Amino acid sequence: MTTPPTGGASRATPPPTTTEEASTGQLISQLTEQVSRLVRDEARLAQAEMTQKAKRLGTGAGLFGGAGLFGFLGLCVLVATFVLLLDLVLPAWLAALIVAVVLFAAAGVLALVGKKDVQKGTPPVPTEAIASTKADIATVRESARR
Structure with missing residues (x-):
């Protein structure tokens, strides 16, 4: 038969063996x-x-x-x-100018589309999650009152 070790946490109280024996x-x-x-x-x-x-x-x-x-x-x-x-x-300068104008036009279109998307995404606040959380809190409060 082995003896229980004497070292360890001396201040900790061992939990009761069953919950029926434990106090509130x-x-x-x-x-x-x-x-x-x-x-x-x-x-x-x-x-x-x-x-x-x-x-x-x-x-x-x-x-x-x-x-x-x-x-x-x-x-x-x-x-x-x-x-x-x-x-x-065409002359080289005219060829370069035409390609540059086409690239700037494409950049302008992309900027306008990007601006619309940014406006749709602002403000960057999770409004749906906030509304859902508020609804959850209201439901819990209503349940607690009953």
């Missing part, structure tokens, strides 16, 4: 401790998950940035190709 104060103390531990554990889990996702997001953003750079360089070569193609039938 002990049960509330256990509940508070368990809820507190649960919240801390969930916060640690959320922090670890967000750290991992942030690392992946950073790597993905870097790769997208590299892809964007190479795409931009490819577009520049394509624009130069159009200029050289028009140079076969």
